[in-house]
Amino acid sequence: MTDDVLFLSGDQVTGLLGLDAAIASQRAAFAALGADAADLPGKIMHPSRFDDSVVFAYVSRLSADTGAVAKIGSVNPGNAASGLPTVHAVITALDPVTGRLVAVMDGTPVTTLRTAAASAVAIDALSTPDSADLALLGSGTQALAHARAVARVREVKSVRVWSPTPRNRARAAERLAADLGIAVRAVGTAEEAVTGASLVAACTLSATPVVRGEWLAPGCTVVSVGSFEPGRHEVDAEVLRRAARSGAVVVDDPATAAAHAGPVVEALREGRLAYEDLVGLGAVLTGRSLPRSGPGDIVYYNSVGLGIQDAAAAWAVVEAARKAGL
Known part of the structure; x- marks a missing residue:
């Protein structure tokens, strides 16, 4: 057999x-x-x-x-x-x-590869063409894969890396600098990483937000892959609020996200977001949805992973x- x-x-x-x-x-x-x-x-x-x-x-x-x-x-x-x-x-x-x-x-x-690759597809479809500064939250396998994948679809010029353990983020920054041949810096806080970045990739398993909406620069695109169950929240409510107001809340699949994605589940439950507000990445790729109306819009993409x-x-x-x- x-x-x-x-x-x-x-x-x-x-x-x-x-x-x-x-x-x-x-x-x-x-x-x-x-x-x-x-x-x-x-x-x-x-x-x-x-x-x-x-x-x-x-x-x-x-x-x-x-x-x-x-x-x-x-x-x-x-x-x-x-x-x-x-x-x-x-x-x-x-x-x-x-x-x-x-x-x-x-x-x-x-x-690892398909998750990072899907985020690269999302960033290519959702971010502004001149997005070049990446904030990377996390220093593990998935975070490193994300930085490499994003660099395939955008001309990334700098990366700021934060994770809770100083040794881990320093090691990740060193590896990425060697891999990508660009400026990569480990920073002491998540806020320092995110502030001013045009691209944010959250690759943690955090149950509490590591990305706050008040830190986001106009035009920022945020990708989150660690909020894959209702109890995990890599981003706070302000991220979703700013995205829903000016840009879009994009998900890998609306029905799946509504059941599994922590920040989305919470926003739907509390009435801060309606199911109709969720935009599937597939709808963007097939031209049925245009989530960004201008360069200053905030766009948030939540992936929980799909078969x-x-x-x-x-x-x-x-x-x-x-x-x-x-």
């Missing part, structure tokens, strides 16, 4: 799925979602009763010629202290015609593996 099944390690996945391919896969994923041309069942996010971990399960299908993809994994916030990714997962891909198993791959690099992202990225990996003769 397994003679013709691809088994791909994390290193193999990383080698097969470069940033440009990952970004292309996410454009395809959200364009399909915006055109209502993909299968996207609801995802499972289940906080453990035993510790602070969260188990998740996604199932989706991108197109008729790519089969169903399933991902199961766990978010373990304590891993950050050990220098490990906080998300680990495994992905399976099935044949589009027979349903037979096609591939099993390490889902950790897929998750369709994994489906697009996983099949990009499978195709690359086939071309490589694996």
Whole structure:
């Protein structure tokens, strides 16, 4: 049964799925979602009763010629202290015609790359063309991936990095400066990182806001990927208020965000935001929504992660593996 099944390690996945391919896969994923041309069942996010971990399960299908993809994994916030990714997962891909198993791959690099790539797609669609100063909240695997991905769609000139541990943010700044060849500086507070930035990427697992609306410069685009369940709030209410008033609150999928994205769930519950105010990234990519009316608008993008992202990225990996003769 397994003679013709691809088994791909994390290193193999990383080698097969470069940033440009990952970004292309996410454009395809959200364009399909915006055109209502993909299968996207609801995802499972289940906080453990035993510790602070969260188990998740996604199932989706991108197109008729790519089969169903399933991902199961766990978010373990304590891993950050050990220098490990906080998300680990495994992905399976099935044949589009027979349903037979096609591939099993390490889902950790897929998750990292597709999340950062989707944020790059969002920034490319939502931010002003001259956005060049990036505030990076977080210093882990996902934060580093975000800085690299954003640099593929914008000519980033400087990065300010903040995370709670001075050693971690200093190390992240050093690595990014070497990778990107630009000025990267570790700063002592989140406010110092965000103030004056045209791009803000929040890549934390914080339950309390690390980005406050009063800090945002006119025209700023804020991306948040850590508010993936109702109890996590990387941004405060003022961020959403400013975005809803002048620009837009953009999400990966309105129905999913309304159930899972902490700041969005809270704003809907308190009546500060209506469901109709949520703009899907797919609607932006397909031209059905124009969230920015002027260069001074504040735009907020919240991603909780969707199975369709994994489906697009996983099949990009499978195709690359086939071309490589694996």
